[in-house]
Amino acid sequence: MGIKANIFNIQHFSVHDGPGVRTVVFFKGCSLHCRWCHNPESIHAAKEILLYPDRCIGCMACREVCPVGAQVFDETGHWIDRSKCIHCFKCCEECYADALVSVGEWRDTDSILKEILENKGYFDQSKGGVTFSGGECMLQPDALTELLKGCQAAGVHTAVDTAGNVPWESFEQVLPYTDLFLYDIKAMDTDVHKACTGVENGRILENFTRLADRGENIFVRYPYIPGMNDDQVEKIAEFLHRWQQIEAELLPYHKLGNSKYRALEAQNVFEGTVPLKDEVEMLKKKYGFQ
Structure with a gap:
């Protein structure tokens, strides 16, 4: 091994x-x-989650499997409440559109x-x-x-x-x-x-x-x-x-690399x-x- x-x-x-x-x-x-x-x-x-909203098809399957309600869909679009996320990665496994990707x-x-x-x-x-x-x-x-x-x-x-x-x-x-x-x-x-x-x-x-x-x-x-x-x-x-x-x-x-910062929903991205x-x-x- x-x-x-x-x-x-x-x-x-x-x-x-x-x-x-x-x-x-x-x-x-x-x-x-x-x-x-x-x-x-x-x-x-640590293992992380990237979110690419432009790939999201709005099926909300990720929200259904998330045990803590961290996947949010509202008037602003699809985003992750990372203060709730427990990194179980069930959302990434469920997302066949590859809008949610584990790294x-x-x-x-x-x-x-x-x-x-x-x-x-x-x-x-x-x-x-x-x-x-x-x-x-x-x-x-x-x-x-x-x-x-x-x-x-x-x-x-x-x-x-x-x-x-x-x-x-x-x-x-x-x-x-x-x-x-x-x-x-x-x-x-x-x-x-x-x-x-x-x-x-x-x-x-x-x-x-x-x-x-x-x-x-x-x-x-x-x-x-x-x-x-x-x-x-x-x-x-x-x-x-x-x-x-x-x-x-x-x-x-x-x-x-800026698209990756957005996918990590990072703050203060260097421009x-x-x-x-x-x-x-x-x-x-x-x-x-x-």
């Missing part, structure tokens, strides 16, 4: 999370709360590994592999290590996508089985980082430095968010200049400004980002 891992999605045929065609395993739970997070369903470790499940690593290896032919042809992401996959080091070991034994390239806000011991545990680290650096200034993510960045930068000084294979990803961390681009470029072998990518802010393409290209060229 293997070890249990708390995940919320497995995405096949990704081409944006490492080299080649990849399968991406998304772990649930994160130690950062980035205000712009495009996977808000990944932040909390998060505990799966054994053997079943996850089996699903990953179904695409090994595509990995071999494209020089791709598997990427473990999140949330923060490094918060579940035992399950992550088990999966990395299995992939390595099968000859599958492995990548770990991390924000680095975990004990160094977790890195030591996965290092022997990780071919590539996709490492997020969101800000150099501690106060900016805390304002953006809710936590300071000392451990993140320390872990990165230890990895880089060891000569590990690292690809840096810097999310560029106008009005939040856009003044950090030069500082991050200067910091990375110490390691000439490390490449970095600038990822411009987008609003593709940032999407940067202009010319601005992004200028910054990439000036500071050496991909």
Whole structure:
């Protein structure tokens, strides 16, 4: 059966999370709360309910099975009284229109590994592999290590996508089985980082430095968010200049995750400004980002 891992999605045929065609395993739970997070369903470790009112056909079957009356239909439409909800998920099981969707499940690593290896032919042809992401996959080091070991034994390239806000011991545990680290650096200034993510960045930068000084294979990803961390681009470029072998990518802010915030019925959803393409290209060229 293997070890249990708390995940919320497995995405096949990704081409944006490492080299080649990849399968991406998304772990649930994160130690950062980035205000712009495009996977808000990944932040909390607990299983959650997403509500997509535009899919609702008004059958009210969810209201019939809800034991606490948390499913509400009124003049404003369909919504969840989350103060009542006991997370029994009977509503999600009943909703055949997929207006109510549960996110998060505990799966054994053997079943996850089996699903990953179904695409090994595509990995071999494209020089791709598997990427473990999140949330923060490094918060579940035992399950992550088990999966990395299995992939390595099968000859599958492995990548770990991390924000680095975990004990160094977790890195030591996965290092022997990780071919590539996709490492997020969101800000150099501690106060900016805390304002953006809710936590300071000392451990993140320390872990990165230890990895880089060891000569590990690292690809840096810097999310560029106008009005939040856009003044950090030069500082991050200067910091990375110490390691000439490390490449970095600038990822411009987008609003593709906003529908998920609405589905979680979240409050105070971040509404940032999407940067202009010319601005992004200028910054990439000036500071050496991909």
